[in-house]
Amino acid sequence: MSRTTTHQNLFPTSSGGSSDAAASGSSRSTNRKSPPPPPPHEQSKRKVRKTGILKVVAENPIVIVAVRGCFMCVTVNGLVQRLGVNLKMVEVEEVEKSAMLVKLSKIEGSEGGPWELPAVYVGGKLLGGVDKVMEAHVKGEFVPMLRAAGALWL
Template sequence: MRRTTSHRNFFPTNSGGSSAISASGSSESPPPPDDESTKKVRKTGIAKVVAENSIVIVAVLGCFMCVTVNGLMQKLGVNPKIVEVKEAEKTATLVQLAKIEDGSGGPWELPAVYIGGKLLGGVDKVMETHLNGEFVPMLRAAGAIWL
């Protein structure tokens, strides 16, 4: 005959079976969310990050060009928000980024650099605007640098 008891958290458990409360009194961690709930968070997450941060770099994890763009910004005194995605998630991320641009297209490749919530472009556009002397004024206008 099994006896039901209540622990501190008032959830009944069977005394003969395993309990969610360990011997030390701490509960086990909940299982990680399934892939579907993670994808739903990401769908709204990138758009939210772009809207809330003055400088955002959406990059592929370990991409050399992404590191180069970040390095340039760091040397200019900018601390951009970096959203790194895995190579397998790259296409889905590009589709999400295209939705941010309200039908005017989106980035075709990563890294995608957003300044003040607007898409600047990839590494080629960042380097072009920097060499033309337009990059630092853009960063100032977005409030990323002060000098």
């Protein structure tokens, strides 16, 4: 004799069996083919990733975007720190380098963006790589740039 129930058991039984609703072929099916849409907080994370480096460059007087472990990046960082500047350092892995260069090329005032890392931004504008930083420092132009950007007070 079969027994008919009028309630739906939405939770699996403790023995691991299926619920009565699933066993009876109820119209509620849990086997959906399309995945659910991403939660709203994940959509906003994607937006933050797109604008993250742009925001960092705009909000800090000096930003160095570098590849982790790169000797030239360490050299530029050391020079800036010896000048007494509190800088913002953004390090990326070697595999992320191309994607970061594409993001940096979208920053206003970059004129096509940097072609190599390190990329040094002073006052929200691209100064250049290690060669441009050293050139500006030797010419005596780097410290006045840092003062004008608000990164150096003395």
